[in-house]
Amino acid sequence: MTVNLLQIEEFLCNLALKKVGPIIKSKSGTQKNYNLKTGSKKVDIVTVIDKQVEKLIWETLRSEYPNFEFVGEESYIPGETKVTDAPTFIVDPIDGTTNFVHDFPFSCTSMGLTIDKIPVVGVIYNPHLDLIISSSKGNGVRVNGELFDYKSKIANMGELILNKSVVALQPGSAREGPNFITKMKTYTNLLSCDGGFVHGFRNLGSSAMTLAYIALGYLDSYWDGGCYSWDVCAGWCILKETGGIIVGANPGEWEIGVENRSYFAIRGTTDDTHQDKKEYIKKFWQCVEGKLDYN
Amino acid sequence: MALKTTELKEIENTIVKFLREEIGPLLKEKAGTKFDSYKDKANDVDLVTVMDTKIEKMIREFLAEKYPSFEFIGEESYIKGVTKISEKPTFIVDPIDGTLNFIHGYPFSCTSIGLTEYGKPVVGAVFNPHLNQLFHASKGNGAYMNDTKINVKERSLVLQKSLFAFEGGAERTDAKGTNFDIKMATLRNLLSENSAFMHGMRTLGSAALNMCYTATGEVDVYWEGGPWAWDVTAGWCILEEAGGFVAGGNPGDWNVHVDSRCYLAVRGGASLKEQKAFVSEFWKQIPAPLKY
Structure with a gap:
């Protein structure tokens, strides 16, 4: 099957800009009645709009690409839904749901496509900032439709060094237990002057926006666990097109797939052999205390 | 003799126009362009200081011409232990807030200009040119984001359902009882399901913008130790208004x-009653006082 990736990217951009974005923008901060996905976890939020938007995306994609598979946050069934080798749309209708409920302007829609489980198209649209970042494998990255000159950006950023980098961190919705403790200890190690002593950390509350911001060269890396394929698929494609890489959050996990549930994303650099990134990753992993495990 | 509401509005308008036309474009143009020289620390600190100093000088000269009788305190010209905020109208200015964001090109650096009278914030303007967000207010005149009045919807204020802004800060000595240790312990309490279990944490890397995002209600609360008067004065006025x-x-x-x-x-x-009850609940999450 020959697939025109650029055409799919354009299709997803139109869908994001014309149909999905306006809904997210108009409904942000209006949802007082949200549900809690996991019952006992009072911070794992989903709204009726998430479900509506996913349905809209799914129906639109199904009529245009009837042979492609579809994985969405709202239709996902734990233990059953699997990403296969077939062309698969992986979609988070609204990434940053807590932002959406609070009207913090970093909720977005995130739509990706994998083929052979590899992200090959990615579109992220934040309607609050009216910022759309899109890419497809081999075709570079576009910001609001204009080709993004990531090479110049990277050349201006200088070396990738742990104690000079700004790292994105998100505590997530698990707020006790081993994963939470691993995160808190690792944050302390990263910030401490006796540890990684990173320049700073930032948290936008949206994995997709964070990956997009790394691709744009605003941040150096992003370490997280607890996310799903739909949180990272689109951003992964975008980041990769700017020379960035994604490995596992735990030490030694050099090769991971979109369903890994824990991730460490690193921006592109001028070193195409990735040697500098590997050094950075190793130093970062030394700050990871414990293991993130979501299986 | 206190400044009148109309006078404060005139000062607000003057600052807003100046930020939008003169300072914002400069900040936007230079953000993220200093990184290369950052490799050489001594050299780079100089370069950032050059920008900070240049912008502060522009602001000081502009304000001195328009309001010659007002005092001026700026981040760059501040002298620790010497500079004091008096009862007189005093501009309190941070030429570049979120310096680290500015260096890295993360789009949350801004310029913050506040005015105090009798030590209290009475005018504030904060401009983030990267996202084109100009927050401004003056006492008795309401608060605005660009041309839109900030109108925070009435809704319940409950710790568990709140989004909080949190910064790690620059002080990073990881020993028992240090400010860093207290901040991290508080962060854990704010997040833990056995404690406050708040909705979420956000980190922008700019005190002035954290104040503004609290003003708009995009975050519910911002807790921090370490900022200086110029980081918070403008945002404080906007928040109160x-x-x-x-x-x-x-x-x-x-x-x-x-x-x-x-x-x-x-x-x-x-209501103020709800806000105060919220503050009391929040304070319970802090295991020991921060010291500055």
Whole structure:
């Protein structure tokens, strides 16, 4: 099957800009009645709009690409839904749901496509900032439709060094237990002057926006666990097109797939052999205390 | 003799125009372009200082010409232990807030210009040119984001359902009882399901913008120790005009001043009684006072 990736990217951009974005923008901060996905976890939020938007995306994609598979946050069934080798749309209708409920302007829609489980198209649209970042494998990255000159950006950023980098961190919705403790200890190690002593950390509350911001060269890396394929698929494609890489959050996990549930994303650099990134990753992993495990 | 509401509005308008036309474009053009020289630390600190100093000088000269009788305190010209905020109208200015963001090109650096009278914030303007967000207010005249009045919807203010802004800060000595240790312990309490279990944490890397995002209600609360008067004065005025409330960052500190260095800012859209109850609940999460 020959697939025109650029055409799919354009299709997803139109869908994001014309149909999905306006809904997210108009409904942000209006949802007082949200549900809690996991019952006992009072911070794992989903709204009726998430479900509506996913349905809209799914129906639109199904009529245009009837042979492609579809994985969405709202239709996902734990233990059953699997990403296969077939062309698969992986979609988070609204990434940053807590932002959406609070009207913090970093909720977005995130739509990706994998083929052979590899992200090959990615579109992220934040309607609050009216910022759309899109890419497809081999075709570079576009910001609001204009080709993004990531090479110049990277050349201006200088070396990738742990104690000079700004790292994105998100505590997530698990707020006790081993994963939470691993995160808190690792944050302390990263910030401490006796540890990684990173320049700073930032948290936008949206994995997709964070990956997009790394691709744009605003941040150096992003370490997280607890996310799903739909949180990272689109951003992964975008980041990769700017020379960035994604490995596992735990030490030694050099090769991971979109369903890994824990991730460490690193921006592109001028070193195409990735040697500098590997050094950075190793130093970062030394700050990871414990293991993130979501299986 | 206090400045009149109309005079404050005129000052606000003047600052807003100046930020939008003169300062914002400069900040936007230079953000993220200093990184290369950052490799050489001594050299780069100089380069950032050059920008900071240049912008502060532009602002100081502009304000001195327009308001010659007002005093001026800026981040770059501040002298620790010497510079004091008097009762007189005093501009308190941070030429570039979120310096690290500025260096890295993360789009949350801004310029913050505040005015105090009798030590209290009465005018504030904060401009983030990267996202084209200009927050501004003056006492008695309401708060605005660009041309839109900030109108925080009335809604309940409950710790567990709140989004909080949190910064790691520059002080990073990881030993028992240090400010860093207290901040990390507080962060854990704010997040833990056995404690406050709040909705979520956000980190922008700019105190002035955290204050503004609290003013708009996009975050519910901002807690921090370490900022200086120029980081918070403008945002404080904007927050208060949008119905928000500022308490001290340490438990029991209801009488906070712009130079207290430790703050707890709470959004509007709730009564003062609710805000104070919220502050008391928040303070319970702080295991020991921060020291500055």
